[in-house]
Amino acid sequence: MSTSSLHPHGVFSAALTPLDAELAPDHARFVEHCRYLLDEGCDGIALLGTTGEANSFSLAERTALLEAVVAAGISPQRLLPGTGVAALTETVALTRHALSLGVETVVMLPPFYYKNVSDDGIYASYSEVVQRIGDKRLKVVLYHYPQMSAQPISHALIERLRKAYPATFTGIKDSSGDFANMTAMVERFPGFAVLGGADPLMLPLLRKGGAGCITATSNVVARSLAYVFKHFGDSDDDPALKAAQARIVKARELVSRFPQMASLKALAADRTKHAGWQRLRPPLESLPPDQLKELLANAAAFAAAF
């Protein structure tokens, strides 16, 4: 099974969402950010995910942002919006809306309010969503992020969903950071696209048959990720591959020293010279001044060294 036969495959940016002074998504600046990410070499944009603060936005804010991106001329084929929310009917509405815009692949969190829900319940939820939508074009990337959703996606659940809807459940984003879980899925489910959520793991995951990544650090090192994706088959001794991977590892360290999303937004503000990029919607917060200062000093050292 080659990587290119998996869907989706490549480097997808878990894109940040810039906010305006009212803390609402800033459409124009977001479109600009998507273009930047694609120019840097991303294969697509996984917008409206955890990193994009999607679950802090209303349904209306989510649909409006997606519409703005498509209206700006970014191909729907390159968009992987998050559409899984706590309420089944809103997951259906968001997914149907994406399809109406020509977006066929979505990343779908399991319903995340109730805890200790059984696999049967999660299966029923995904199954009900697919049946209510009833659109053969739909392709769903499952989203395994137990640290945030508190709802793991078990292998037994994947097996069941793929058996019932083989053309629909085409992949998974694994943000658990557990490499053994990622490779176990690659081995157990041929043709299933396993995308890593941790940037440094994309290289080893691709070598095991993974499909790529959907990551947050791509907001700053998309170019290196794109290089690694293209050259993962090269020797580890290849200096350019080595450098790209080292840059990814260091960038991830850089943005993980303080809260990651706030750090990434601070770096976007620094790059674009637009201070508004630093805004996050509550309950998330911008970096306090001392952390911001340290981050920018570290970033300068990073830029000089890599």
Added chain:
Amino acid sequence: MSTSSLHPHGVFSAALTPLDAELAPDHARFVEHCRYLLDEGCDGIALLGTTGEANSFSLAERTALLEAVVAAGISPQRLLPGTGVAALTETVALTRHALSLGVETVVMLPPFYYKNVSDDGIYASYSEVVQRIGDKRLKVVLYHYPQMSAQPISHALIERLRKAYPATFTGIKDSSGDFANMTAMVERFPGFAVLGGADPLMLPLLRKGGAGCITATSNVVARSLAYVFKHFGDSDDDPALKAAQARIVKARELVSRFPQMASLKALAADRTKHAGWQRLRPPLESLPPDQLKELLANAAAFAAAF
């Protein structure tokens, strides 16, 4: 500080939401259920909470249900809808909508998607909601349920919110089951209404100066809860008080043997002879047949004994 000076005070039912065959809220049956709960002695209905599966419903489904209850003639003063969701703008929309119907007191979960959020972030979220609404009528019952929201409401946060908005943050529902936490809040915050989320704890909490309860078991033993609320000052030796409290304790055991919400719905189905009452929306599930059989046998024994 007497109980009656607290707002809100009394027995509030965390009402179940009956679903129709499409798994949508059944308005007519819900209104009927609210009337039943009030007839049984509840002071009010805490609709659209965790027990009411609110976070499995869309914003439109939530507002429509609340409208149906008010339209049916149930006093808005007796309604405590849940309006706190993951997205700040939807929390604002739901709360504003409640106020537009004459409902002035809401139960507000903290935003529950992001984990390990700081008190500053939760404060910013509640503060932003209150400021955006800008309606002096608004009274908010905070909702402490770390097992479900994964976001505790700390005492420092309560202090800060009460200091900034003393007329707004009037109480808290504590569903943690931690009696020491409830009594500590009563002692630390005079005039603040502490409502227990666990039925058996209402009696001891009232004696410590608590305000009452918002509970799920009230869906089956509202009459006993109402009795205890009225007579909590009586001697423990009072046979009627003793019997009511024993009935509450046993009922809670009865519905906690298997998944609680499914058990409560099964008992509502049994009482009303409407099998549709058993439906839950995914990811939650109805009881499997063997558990249903055992629950109903236990319920019959309970009814005979109490």
